[in-house]
Amino acid sequence: xxxxxxxxxxxxxxxxxxxxxxxxxxxxxxxxxxxxxxxxxxxxxxxxxxxxxxxxxxxxxxxxxxxxxxxxxxxxxxxxxxxxxxxxxxxxxxxxxxxxxxxxxxxxxxxxxxxxxxxxxxxxxxxxxxxxxxxxxxxxxxxxxxxxxxxxxxxxxxxxxxxxxxxxxxxxxxxxxxxxxxxxxxxxxxxxxxxxxxxxxxxxxxxxxxxxxxxxxxxxxxxxxxxxxxxxxxxxxxxxxxxxxxxxxxxxxxxxxxxxxxxxxxxxxxxxxxxxxxxxxxxxxxxxxxxxxxxxxxxxxxxxxxxxxxxxxxxxxxxx
Amino acid sequence: xxxxxxxxxxxxxxxxxxxxxxxxxxxxxxxxxxxxxxxxxxxxxxxxxxxxxxxxxxxxxxxxxxxxxxxxxxxxxxxxxxxxxxxxxxxxxxxxxxxxxxxxxxxxxxxxxxxxxxxxxxxxxxxxxxxxxxxxxxxxxxxxxxxxxxxxxxxxxxxxxxxxxxxxxxxxxxxxxxxxxxxxxxxxxxxxxxxxxxxxxxxxxxxxxxxxxxxxxxxxxxxxxxxxxxxxxxxxxxxxxxxxxxxxxxxxxxxxxxxxxxxxxxxxxxxxxxxxxxxxxxxxxxxxxxxxxxxxxxxxxxxxxxxxxxxxxxxxxxxx
Numbered sequence: 001x002x003x004x005x006x007x008x009x010x011x012x013x014x015x016x017x018x019x020x021x022x023x024x025x026x027x028x029x030x031x032x033x034x035x036x037x038x039x040x041x042x043x044x045x046x047x048x049x050x051x052x053x054x055x056x057x058x059x060x061x062x063x064x065x066x067x068x069x070x071x072x073x074x075x076x077x078x079x080x081x082x083x084x085x086x087x088x089x090x091x092x093x094x095x096x097x098x099x100x101x102x103x104x105x106x107x108x109x110x111x112x113x114x115x116x117x118x119x120x121x122x123x124x125x126x127x128x129x130x131x132x133x134x135x136x137x138x139x140x141x142x143x144x145x146x147x148x149x150x151x152x153x154x155x156x157x158x159x160x161x162x163x164x165x166x167x168x169x170x171x172x173x174x175x176x177x178x179x180x181x182x183x184x185x186x187x188x189x190x191x192x193x194x195x196x197x198x199x200x201x202x203x204x205x206x207x208x209x210x211x212x213x214x215x216x217x218x219x220x221x222x223x224x225x226x227x228x229x230x231x232x233x234x235x236x237x238x239x240x241x242x243x244x245x246x247x248x249x250x251x252x253x254x255x256x257x258x259x260x261x262x263x264x265x266x267x268x269x270x271x272x273x274x275x276x277x278x279x280x281x282x283x284x285x286x287x288x289x290x291x292x293x294x295x296x297x298x299x300x301x302x303x304x305x306x307x308x309x310x311x312x313x314x315x316x317x318x319x320x
Numbered sequence: 321x322x323x324x325x326x327x328x329x330x331x332x333x334x335x336x337x338x339x340x341x342x343x344x345x346x347x348x349x350x351x352x353x354x355x356x357x358x359x360x361x362x363x364x365x366x367x368x369x370x371x372x373x374x375x376x377x378x379x380x381x382x383x384x385x386x387x388x389x390x391x392x393x394x395x396x397x398x399x400x401x402x403x404x405x406x407x408x409x410x411x412x413x414x415x416x417x418x419x420x421x422x423x424x425x426x427x428x429x430x431x432x433x434x435x436x437x438x439x440x441x442x443x444x445x446x447x448x449x450x451x452x453x454x455x456x457x458x459x460x461x462x463x464x465x466x467x468x469x470x471x472x473x474x475x476x477x478x479x480x481x482x483x484x485x486x487x488x489x490x491x492x493x494x495x496x497x498x499x500x501x502x503x504x505x506x507x508x509x510x511x512x513x514x515x516x517x518x519x520x521x522x523x524x525x526x527x528x529x530x531x532x533x534x535x536x537x538x539x540x541x542x543x544x545x546x547x548x549x550x551x552x553x554x555x556x557x558x559x560x561x562x563x564x565x566x567x568x569x570x571x572x573x574x575x576x577x578x579x580x581x582x583x584x585x586x587x588x589x590x591x592x593x594x595x596x597x598x599x600x601x602x603x604x605x606x607x608x609x610x611x612x613x614x615x616x617x618x619x620x621x622x623x624x625x626x627x628x629x630x631x632x633x634x635x636x637x638x639x640x
Contacts, residue, residue, distance in 0.1 A: 025362060029549065030471050031400035031534060032364040032461070037357045042345060044352040045443060047411045047458055053450045054413075080351035091367045091411075091456045093374075123365065130373045131451030136411045138367055138458050141352070151350050213351060229349065 023086045024120045033122040035087055041142040046077035052132030060176045062184050063102045065191040066133070067109030073216065074139030075117060075195035076265040080214040081141075081148040082204025085197070087122040088114060089138040093129035106133075117197060149204050149269070154211035154230035156294035158270040161277060163196050163284045164189075166219060167253035168244030170261025175247070189244070193265040198282035200267055208277055212269040218262040224298060224311045226270065236290040236309060238302040259300075260312040343406045344440045353443040355407055361462040366397035372452030380496045382504050383422045385511040386453070387429030393536065394459030395437060395515035396585040400534040401461075401468040402524025405517070407442040408434060409458040413449035426453075437517060469524050469589070474531040474550035476614035478590040481597060483516050483604045484509075486539060487573035488564030490581025495567070509564070513585040518602035520587055528597055532589040538582040544618060544631045546590065556610040556629060558622040579620075580632040 026034040037043050050070040052058060061069070071088060078085045090110070094103065114121055119139070172190035175182050184191040196214075203209040211230055213222045219236075227234050236259075243252040244264070253261070270292055271277055279286055290301075298309035346354040357363050370390040372378060381389070391408060398405045410430070414423060434441055439459070492510035495502050504511040516534075523529040531550055533542045539556075547554050556579075563572040564584070573581070590612055591597055599606055610621075618629035 026468070026470060031397040031532075032366040032403065032468070034401075034463075034468055035363040035365060036465075037363055039359075043355040043357055043363055043460070045355060045407075045409060045458070045460060046352040047409050047443065047445050047456070049411050049413060049445050049447045049456075051413060051447055051450060051454075054447055077351040081354075083352065087365075089365060089367045089458070091369050093369060093371060093454075123367065125367050125369050125456070127369045127371055127374055130371060134371075134413075134454055136367070136369075136445070136456040138365070138409070140363070140365060140460075143354070145356075148346070148352075148354055150346060 024122050027120060027122040028124070033087065033089070035122065035140060037142050040145050042145050042148070044078055044081050044083045044141040044143055044148065045138065046074050047136060047138045048073040048077070050135040050137065052134070058133070061191065063105035064109030065184055067106040068113050068192050070135050070137050071110045071113050071139070072193045072195050072265060074137045075113070075119070075197060076193070076214040076216065078139055078141040079195045079197045079200035080212050080267060081143060081150070082200045082209070082212065083141040083143040083148065084201065085117055085119045085139055085141040087120045087140050089122060089140070090124035091136040092124065093127040093134040095129045095132060098133065143204070147204055149200070149209045149212040151211055151213055151226050151229040154226050154232050154270040154292045156232055156292055157273050158210055158292040159273050159277070159288050160223070160234060160236070160268070160270055160290040160292060161286055161288050162215070162219070162242065162266055162268050163199050163286055164264070164266040165242040165244035166215070166264055166266065167257030167261045168246055169193065169263040170257045171244065171246035171253040189264060193263065195265060196267045196284060199284050202281050203269060208271050208275055209269040210271060212267060215264045215266045215268055216262060218260045218312065219268065220259050220298065220309055220311045222268055226268065227296070227298065230292075231296070233293040233296045233298060234290055235293055235299045235301050235306070238300050240287060240289045242285065242287045259309070344442050347440060347442040348444070353407065353409070355442065355460060357462050360465050362465050362468070364398055364401050364403045364461040364463055364468065365458065366394050367456060367458045368393040368397070370455040370457065372454070378453070381511065383425035384429030384432070385504055387426040388433050388512050390455050390457050391430045391433050391459070392513045392515050392585060394457045395433070395439070395517060396513070396534040396536065398459055398461040399515045399517045399520035400532050400587060401463060401470070402520045402529070402532065403461040403463040403468065404521065405437055405439045405459055405461040407440045407460050409442060409460070410444035411456040412444065413447040413454040415449045415452060418453065463524070467524055469520070469529045469532040471531055471533055471546050471549040474546050474552050474590040474612045476552055476612055477593050478530055478612040479593050479597070479608050480543070480554060480556070480588070480590055480610040480612060481606055481608050482535070482539070482562065482586055482588050483519050483606055484584070484586040485562040485564035486535070486584055486586065487577030487581045488566055489513065489583040490577045491564065491566035491573045509584060513583065515585055516587045516604060519604050522601050523589060528591050528595055529589040530591060532587060535584045535586045535588055536582055538580045538632065539588065540579050540618065540629055540631045542588055546588065547616070547618065551616070553613040553616045553618060554610055555613055555619045555621050555626070558620050560607060560609045562605065562607045579629070
């Protein structure tokens, strides 16, 4: 077999063994993994593709970043439910001519993030890819029964909040697109997004969030998801938007990127108007950006001007 | 978006809603699915790729068969643990020019098998594919705590059994390879394999099986997995091998296909020599084919002749 399957499996097994926790009863190497769900908890499951040419490019993204982003996508979904991740499963198809060092660095990036959140890599599948690196990450977590924060709980009058700052990932992507040299920094949310697991858990435990989603497709698209599922509308106050900084010297990103740029992996949530929401949770700034309305539709407000907010879907690298 | 993503998601959602069971608390349409695991049970998780050109070919396999085989791979892994499936998750990347009818028929084949075993399609991911149809199926199931039948339980002196007949799927594949016209029949295990869920569960409940695996890679490879994990050897009695029938008129497949042909999705298990094992379980014949030995290594026995059994890995369509 020309594929580094065996080496990969061995490498992953070694890690899985050393990291296996009480909840992973059986990891890689059988027909299924066996995962214990804590008593009176429910399981959370999310799956996310990371496809070369669609979600990343090998010329742009170092292998460690590809591995990190791959797992971060799944962890961010767990964060958006207020859950705790338990185990990840990686289905990975590799082209025959891929250097072994690329695979090693990819796994290193993925496992390094897994370790930070005590997530075990408990299984997956490997195959030879017909075209490019194809990864599918599955993350399983848990949450106390009936307490997950879902998308459909937003109510008219609720305040709308976001964590961190918006548009930073898209700004870096724009730099990559214009072929300017970008040094992938550990602190750049495009290359190394940090899933907001602690914040998500806090918002659930303190019964603050009525609805929550992670910002993977961009604020306009993800806010539309919450509004659709909750049968409500929303008004975003433009001056309140926390704009990310990017470039050297750092300057604020455009409002357009903050509204429509994807892959920031911040959390967007709603809370009753009277609920006291801390301005910082686990070191992450929390900003109120608007209000849920009874009238359907999305709007932005800038001083006295009210404008319909166009929902622009995030298409990753598809059309670049 | 040129991709039939929205139509697909809507179609799948409609089904998911109508089929949602008590265990699927929240299905498609949020950041994660929420799955209830029955009290005193553990979760089983398995992931399997179905990649065009690697696991199937669009010229050979009707879309319904591709969808059926995709889910069957995962269900068969649950069967091999003696578990009960709860929910499936489908990550599906489609090329831009794929006809909508292909997707509809693929989903139909997958959901038809899901319905037969009361498995809910509870989530997944969609993307545009850089090359061919790429599917990753995740199946989640459950089993009472500590009772899953794993690969490492085979002991010297245990008898070795298989369900059904062997080599049928590989025989059909050989016909496809020689470009002979093959009419995909509903009863052909290559096109429509039936996962042995009832048999697997029976073997666990009655405490019959000491180790179990599903035959996806072929008898020699999968028996080697059990022996490796259990630190034992095995001797296969050649005259006992249940050979599948194939072709018109039906003739028995070669011993070679029965030993090394993959994708039969039968169960291979071991049981103590003195345990009474039914000759038929849920309508499926059970055949004793050999014995586990203390001495490592795999052998075949034919009358008085003992020959080392070469382990030949199954490579799907890779090199055809």
